[in-house]
Each structure stands twice: as structure tokens, then as C-alpha cells.
Amino acid sequence: MNLFNKPAHVLHDMLINKEITAVELTNDLFARIDEVEGEVKAYITQTREAALAKAKAVDEKIARGEEISFLEGIPGVVKDNICTKGVKTTCASKMLENFVPPYNATVVEKLNAVSPVILGKANLDEFAMGGSTENSAFYPTHNPWNLDCVPGGSSGGSAAAVAAGSAIWSLGSDTGGSIRQPASFCGLVGLKPTYGRVSRFGLVAFASSLDQIGPITRDVTDCAHVMNIIAGYDKNDSTSINAEVPDYTKSLVKDVKGLKIGLPKEYFVAGMDADVEKAVRGAIKQLEDMGAEVVEVSMPHTEYAISAYYLIATAEASSNLARYDGVSYGARVEGTDIVDMFKKTRSEKFGQEVKRRIMLGTYALSAGYYDAYYLQALRVRTLVKQDFDKAFEKVDVLVTPIAPTPAYKIGDMVSDPMKMYLQDVCTVPVNLSGVPGISVPCGFSDNGMPIGLQIIGKPLDEETLIRTAYTFEQNNEFHKSIAPLREAK
């Protein structure tokens, strides 16, 4: 039936109009997964039995004439660093290969309350550390737009599944761009909420002051609906914002008249791919044509953001990952005594990128270096944040590219960590400041790879982000393009 190509809001209508059943839809997704998963490898774990049971229950509810909510019965996938009770949560690491959490992340509880069909857990860079999903300890995920290319990362599995039609919606996590960049590489919409807008309870921590969970979906409408479900105050998360969640779907209106859009000149970097620049500038023009006012702004501390990010994130990560020691959960490699066990376990079960970041973070915090590196990075963070505060005095949103290039070939970057880190130039400042950012498709490269537009908003102003993204999206057909792999066979 090729239902797998449709966005969630279309499928929801079909369900309530009884054109399809949840079980049919779920089986369609299973068939699709069987067809493409061998090539895409977006999944780490599939939970078909539970998924089918959920679908059946939803169908029974519909048959009884009861109302169903937006995501009910619609199959999706959750990034495998989000704890799901009773279901393996591996973080794509040998360290947690067999870890089964005895509790659900808050976002999973929120999802369960509205009964979507969760098909399984999606692949990622190990412990969310990476920008291509090549750092997964199990296997890399392939971009459905070109199987030789990366899907982006670290939420590469989530994005690839939705782009390939093996999931209708997904949840990812974003610490330095890990939702926005894979969304961009896979032609999807990805939103990193304001820090604190979505609970982190149950998200396996990478960098506590930067991590956020968010949706990766086929269009802005789906994104707004998923945000309605997952956003909100959580008393189990001390960094959760206690503010009412608006109905984000009310922002699905086409109107940018008078909207002031800032273009930070520092984000249009010299080495930027020509296709990316073209697509982004084209998008800006579209917004202007629709009544938005473009204002050039300067964010002078952008050049320090990557350094600051990698010092802060790795410092926090070095502490967050200290718990993986083979004592009470996770993998254990036997040793002659406990210290030997710690060392063997951590050395054999962590991948190289994880070890690299742990060492860098440890160094940044160590005696003699703390002031020059970690503390200095926290000061620079203040300056980066101030750049955003100042810019937002003049404009409503900022518009930038997501990445300097579209998706590159698997193997191109992974052997040069520094080169990989430099790809994050447009996304990390957003995490450092805690403001929300969305990626929305805005074009293609000459060889058909998707390019995303980043729209950055004021804290807690996801509404303006969604409105701007929606207006832009509805003004073109980019979001309707389907990956070649996803085309009906």
C-alpha cells in the first residue's frame, strides 16, 4: 500500500476515517523494513511483537468508536540512547550491548500515554558522540538518498528510518547538532527544543548542559504534533522548565509578514559548499518574497564556539561516562582486581571516539588545566550566549545553513576527528546558548543530496520557529521529495 511514504498527519486522518487500520499500517512498515533495512541499517533493536499488540489495541479502540489522538497507532522509532523499560537500550555501544533499563525515560512515558506504535530503537553514534553514525559500535547507518553516504549523526538511525520509510516519525537527541544535521542530510524536519523544554530524564547523558530530545519527522506539521506530546515540565529533571506548553499546531500558519530574520554573517563560512550556499540563499529569498525582513547581524564569538563546545561537552561527558565500569550494569571484562577490571572493561567496550572525548574532557578538567580550558570555555559560552541575546534584540529568528556540506561518503571524515568536529560550526552555538533550532529541507545538491535550512529562535519561542518553518515549507515542494530508496518499488 506504500503507506510508509506518508507523513503522520495524513495517516492519522486515514485511521480515523477508517481507510486503513493500525495493524495494516504496522504490517506495511514491517514489510518496508524487511525490504530496505538490510541496506539502510537504521535499527539496532526491533520490537515487532509489542508494536503489533499496540496496533491491535488501537484498532479495537477505533472500532469501539472512541477518539484517538494524533500519534496513536502510528509507527515510529526512538533513538537508542533513550531508556525504554524492558527493551534493550544500547547507546550503540558494546558497553551497554545487553543493558535493559528497568524504567522508562519521561518522553517514553509521555509517548506511551498516547499509544503510538514503537517499532524499535534506532542506531546512533556511540553515546551520541559523532556526526555521521559511523561511530556506532555495531554498524554504520546508510543514507537512503545515497547508500554510500552517511545519514548524519548522531541521530543517524532515527533520520534514516524516517527517510527510508521504515518509520513514520522518530525521536532523536541533539547535543551539538545531532537532530538538525541528520535531518538536513536526510531531507527531513528536525527540531532541537529550547534547553529544558523537553525532559532529559531517561536520556543517557552525554553532555548534561547541552543535551535535548526532539522530533525528526517528514514535515513541520508532524513535528509540531510530536512536540505537543513530548514537551513539558518534569519534576524528575531539575533542569526542566516549568512553563506551560502551548499547542504548537496553532503555529502551523503561513505567515511571515514583518518577521525579522537575522543572517549572522559568521555562519556563511568561507569553505561552504556552493550548493549549500545556493540552497540557503534561495530559501532566504523565498522568505523575503513572502514578506519577511532580512537583517544582517554579527555574532562575533562564533569562531570560538567549536572549541568551547568540545571542551564543555567532553568535560561533562568524561564525568557522565565514568559510571560505566562493569560493577552493577553493562558489560564487564574480568580483571585481576577491581581497578584492572575498570580499565579492561572501559578500554575494550568503549569505541575510539568515546575514549578520545573522555580523555580530552578529563584533560580539560584536570589540575593545572581547568582554568585555561574548562573555565575559559564556560566564559566563552557566556559570550556566545550574549551574541544570541543581542541579535534577538533586533530580530525574531536567525537563519543559517546547517552544515558546510551535504552528506558526504561513509569513510570520508571518520579518520580525521578534527575535520569532523569542524563540521559542527553552525549547530553547536545553538546548544551552547540553549536556544531552539529547527532544520527544514531547502534544496538539493547537484548530485541530489538534501540540504537543510537552520532556523534559530528565541528561548521558548518554538512557536515562531514552527511558523517560519511551516510557511517556508508550504511555499515549496522540497519536503515532498522522497529518497530514491523510499520510492515505491
Next chain:
Amino acid sequence: MSYETVVGLEVHSELKTNTKIFCGCPTTFGGEQNTHVCPVCLGLPGVLPVINEKVVEFAIKAGLALNCKINKFSKFDRKNYYYPDLPKNFQTSQFDLPIAEHGYLDIEVNGQTKRIRITRIHMEEDAGKLVHSGTTINDSSSACVDYNRTGVPLIEIVSEPDLSGPEEARAYMEKIKSILEYIDVSHCKMEEGNLRADVNVSLRKTGTTKLGTKAEMKNLNSFKMIESALAYEIERQTEILDDGGHIVQETRTWDEAKGMTVSMRTKEEANDYRYLPEPDLVPIITSDEQIEAIRAALPELPDARKKRLMAECGLSEYDAAIITTTRQMAEYFDAATAQKADAKLVANWMMGDLAKNLNGEGKSIEESPVTAQRLAELVDLISKGTISSKIAKTVFEEMWKTGDAPEKIVKEKGLVQITDTKEIEGIVDSVIAANPKPVEDYKAGNAKSIGFLVGQIMKQSKGKANPAMVNDLLKAKLD
């Protein structure tokens, strides 16, 4: 060579909140292993801490009771190190902005009062318990971990190196215990590990000011241990210095069986804790109003109470110190003297018969079958002369057994003291008549014989004759 001992104490006290510092697990002692745990205190992937408000309140209380300045802006930090009793391999503690700083407490040693400065008080989480397979850590092939205790809230009270030896260290520790019990923030049951001390000790040549290299002894959890370990350490360090050697800065443990301190020096590096501000918790901001409210709600503390009892009730310093050892005792005393019962008598009875009976049955004063009210009534009877002190002891035992009012007991048992001169005279005469030999002996100069006669008079009066009157009348008749 003569040396001065310099000692500093870091006291850890578990707080008596219902739940742990960052999660809702109970803090009760002695549960079956790993039954008071949850994802948060187990440090599972993805969990986050949330601060227990009571912990902050108790910490501020302790800070105020120890004369500290409360930091209105305070925060938590991570102290990173690896140990199997630490699930996250970091301890959430406080580094540069602890909840309280710059306080003091006064101790009394050998009649002298000395002020010991308190550097800081901070909040942190306790670690789990390790059970080793062998008798000591070094001859165990494995260990077992119980996480019940992980996350139990602690305050760490750090003193300046103002203590000069085992006696002062003990007095300081006792005072801390007393104060923490007074303000009701800790059970202070040292045998349950509620209160433990890390002791830092160094020596320097008498008269110099530069601090010597210190050795740290961890987790001493009895007063005796603190004294013994310190005494041993001082001797050990003295010997090394006398021999011209150097003290190694290291952590040592007290081996109770061997009666010595043993080096815990590990092959690994000295710990670089790499403190960083806890990103999962937000700062704590306390207002002046909140601090004053907590201060106003503090009970009268031991020193102030002692002074008051000396001034208002005329108790000696010694007696006042004993009565104010615990808040429960002090409150019992206050209740007993509330209706103007004789303070000195009350104190004596509390330190005497009451204490004896309580200790004999392992009861605490709150469990005393003789209430403060009843003791006051007993004391009043003595003061009024209704019964003698000796008879009162009998009455007290009866009160202890039955919980009855002393007046009732006195009445029922006919124990009212005889103070009628004629009546006593009659008994005196009768005894003199019945005991000619002792009377003769006394008149002959044997003073002791009067004791025998007094004894007989008391016996005949069934102990009820007023002893003073008996003595006077007997002497009058014999002389």
C-alpha cells in the same frame, strides 16, 4: 625534641531526613541489601538528581548552630573518582560555594574553654557499603556492594587545625554530636555510621608555626577510636621525626585488632578530583528571611542552656554540663523544674537514681517510666520534708515500677516522714533504754556507737524518722 600536635577533623554526619538527598528512597538503617534503591541512586544511565528540600534546611540549621555564615548562593559540584561504592564514580558534593562557612564551637578540656574554628559545612551524598569476602580488605578475593546507603544525605563539617591532641579531638567530636542531636538533624548513632570522622594529624617543633606534613585517618566512628588512633599516630610520627625522617602525606586506616594505623597508600595517582559544577542541579539561593526563620526555630543550644542553668538554677558547671549533655535530658530537667521544684535536687536525682535505672534497662530518658512531672513531685515531697531522702529512694523505685504519683505511693505505704518531736523522742528513749551497752560505749568516748543507735532508731521508725531530728535529739539526750 618536643613537638606540638596539630589536629583537624572532618566530621561526616548523616542527616535524619526520611528520604535520600537526590531521590525518594528511604534512609532507614539496616534494610536488606539493595532494597532501598532506585534508578537514581543506582546511577543507572539516563537518571537525574532532584534535591531534597529538607536536606538544605537541616544543613542551614547545622550551619547556624555552629555559628557559621550561611552562603546565600550555594551550589553542588561533582567530585570525580573511581570506587565501587560510588555508582556514578563521582560524588555530588559542594566545592567552592558550600552552604555554610567560617563558624566555630567551644570545647571544655581540663576546665579550660577553647574555641575551635570551623572552616566550612557542605552537603554531599553518602556512598554504598562494601562487604569483603575475607577478614580484611587485603585478603579478600572479592567484595559485595550494597547500595542502600548511596545517596543518604551527609553534611561534612571541616574544622581548622585548631585541635592539639586526642583529648581536644574527643571533646570536639562530643560537642558536635551533642549539637547535632540538639537541633535534631541527625540520629548521631555512631555505631550505625551516622557520625564518622576523618582525622588529620601532623606534628611541628614546639614554638614554630609552620604546619608539618599531615597524615589522614579515615572513617573513625567511635570516640575511643579517635583517641586511640590519634595517640598512636602521634607516637608514630614522633618516632619518625626524632629519627630525622620525613612524614609521608598519606591516608591511613585504624586497625582495631592490631591497635595501629596502617597506610592505605595506593599505587595509583593522588586523586585529582576534577571538580566541575554539577550540571544536573541548579543553584540554591537562600534569603535573609529564610535564614532568620530557621535561626528563630533553633532550640536553645547546649552552651547557652548550660549557662542558663548555672545562672538561674545555681547548678555547678559540672552538674549543668551533665544535664545539658543531650537535649532530651535538658528538656526533662526544664520540665521538672518548671513548677519550681528544687533544681539541685532534680539534678542530683537525674544524675543519680534516674540515670542508674535508665542505664540498667538500656532506656533513653524519653522512655523513662518516671516522667519529669513525677520526679518534680518527688523532689517537692523531699523539699517539704514529707519524706526523707532515704525514703525517697524507696518511693522512686516504686514509681519506676508502677509509674504512680509519689504522693499516692507515700500515702499507701505510710511512708510519711515522722517530724513530730514527741514521737521521735519516744522512739529515741525506747532505743536508749533497750541498748545500754552502746550508750555506755558512746559516753565512754566511742563516737561510732552513735551510728548504731541511730540505725536502731531508724529501724524502729521504719526509716521514717527525720534523720536530722533524730541526731539532734539523740545527742541531746546522751550528752
Next chain:
Amino acid sequence: MKITRKDVENVALLSRLEIPEAEVETYTGQLNAFLEYADVLTSLDTKGVEPTAHVLPLKNVFRADEVKPSLDRELALSNAPEQENGYFKVPKIMEG
């Protein structure tokens, strides 16, 4: 060189990692590459700038001192690599 082999070995020890001899060089080079790049940051004058540890202006987030159900012991031990009698079992711990 911003970071030497010795530094890398030190930092590996602090984080309980054992880096095989053959790989120390590589890691040292990679960490150096980053730290050299980070020179722009370390040489920036940030006098008078307060560090930002938390992006949100949140403070005083507390919970009431109320007991909540603990985890069933079986669940608590369900991921234990080794357990004994309700305890988590670990190899011997050396002191000194």
C-alpha cells in the same frame, strides 16, 4: 606540542582507560590537533566575563522529603554482571 604522551597516559589513568602502546601516539596527535585549534579560545581575553555553567536562570528546584517506592531488588540486580545473595559482586579491591 600542547599535550605529550605522558599527559595522555596520565589522563588515561585518571579515566581508567588502558591505551595500548601502539595507539598512544595516534591519540596524542589527535588530542594535540584539537588543543592547537583551541588556542584561539585559550588566548581570548575573558576578563570580567562570568562563566555560564547553566544556560537557564533556574534556582531552588527541590522535592519534598517524601518516601517513594524503591525498585524491586530483582530489577535492581537485573543487569548485574555478577551478583550474590542480593549483592553486586566485584573482584577484590586493593588498598596499598
